[in-house]
Amino acid sequence: MTRETIILGMGKTGFSVARHLSARGELFSIADTRQAPPLLKKFRASFPHVQVRLGDFSARELIAAERLIVSPGLSLKQEEIAAARAAGVEVTGDIDLFSKHAGAPIVAVTGSNGKSTVVSILAKILEADGREFGLGGNLDGDQCRPALDLLGDGPVEFYILELSSFQLETTESLKAHVAVILNLADDHMDRYRDFDAYRSAKRKIFNGCSNVVVDRNDNESKYAEELGVPVFYFDSMNHCDDHVDLCVDKLGQWIILDGKRVVAVKDLQISGKHNLNNALAAAALGLALGCKPMSVANGLRKFEGLDHRCQFIKRVKGIDFYNDSKSTNIGSLVAGLRGFVQRNKKLVLIAGGDGKKADFSQLTSLVSKTCHEVVLIGSAAEEISFCLDKKTKRTRADNLEEAVLIASKAAEPSGIVLFSPGCASFDMFSDFRHRGEIYKRCVHQLQC
Secondary structure, three states, X not given: OOOOEEEEOOOHHHHHHHHHHHHOOXXXXXXXXXXXXXXXXXXXXXXXXXXXXEOOOOHHHHHOOOEEEEOOOOOOOOHHHHHHHHOOOEEEOHHHHHHHHOOOOEEEEEOOOOHHHHHHHHHHHHHHOOOOEEEEEOOOHHHOOOHHHHHHOOOOOEEXXXXXXXXXXXXXXXXXXXXXXXXXXXXXXXXXXXXXXXXHHHHHHHOOOOEEEEEOOOOOHHHHHOOOOOEEEEOOOOOOOOOOOEEEOOOOOEEEEOOEEEEEHHHOOOOOHHHHHHHHHHHHHHHHOOOOHHHHHHHHHHOOOOOOOOEEEEEEOOEEEEEOOOOOOHHHXXXXXXXXXXXXXXXXXXXXXXXOOOOHHHHHHHHHHHOOEEEEOOOOHHHHHHXXXXXXXXXXXXXXXXXXXXXXXXXXXXXXXXXXXXXXXXXXXXXXXXXXXXXXXHHHOOOO
């Protein structure tokens, strides 16, 4: 009996893998633990002769396979998958497949926070430089394209991929032309043994890379520097010297490239220290790809920001409402709060959701210093409340609509309401986009 390839997971990634294998004439079957995955009808219509297995995985069937192509949402620790690996079955993912068939250099971006923003800014820079590129990977929204789908497009100069730790777990031979880890913070501790395991997954982005982009102040910089490949530095702490390609001047007014002013910070359409760091990272990637300084500057100016990332919604009765629903971990919540430190306005935070076993104690000091009040929602509400300073006023809301009402009253007469959950959304919403849209609807329903 011929050993087969089995695609595990029938989501967007699994569908892109099926399309790729089918186009190459390769035989495969598909399995999903769910009895009725959302794309089941589409799979059956597109691949009518392919065997589909639904329900719990069979360890016997997986061990008998030649290869398992595992979707990012499935943990490699799952008993049946782990048994197959132990039996010597090849276990891989869509990004590893992509790297083997990509006909252009790969630009690979990962990190706990800022990935989508950085690759989107880089896209603006490449457009300004007249370059052809494919953009995909872990991106969300309108730009959401699985990596393998990019191979069906016309010829490009570069592929820009946003990559999650889940995608990198099954990636052994990425061989990126340029790679960067933007930052690391507690995330997905419900999936990883500890922070070291999470970091090890992220570091796979450097496997076989030709160049790296590094924030000189980040802990990952030393690891990247030891890879023995060319390094492009940016500095997020406003330290400009001969060893840094990109930085911000000491007054925080100009982005400096090779010692020369290229764009005024006030001309950027995004705000906050974290977004300034994202702009520097994207600019450094642009330099690594040979973009002209003028193109870097023009791309930075043109980027308008992404939905659900510290997005200004509207002003109601003098109160400014911001939507940071993409804040799905503590690191992104911390970054969001720091972006409002200089506003000198009463700040009310709405936070909470699925905590993913994160350590919320690192919020204690920052929340105490920046927030007038915290309104908590979701399954992690009590965990977060327990970690807040005793002097920090906090209120529990049963749902997001109630939270917006409470926060709006607490922020009166002219404060700021920041919705930055710091948690996953799946306890109450389908995803962070759904959560953000509900928040915006609640804000718009407030009486002006």
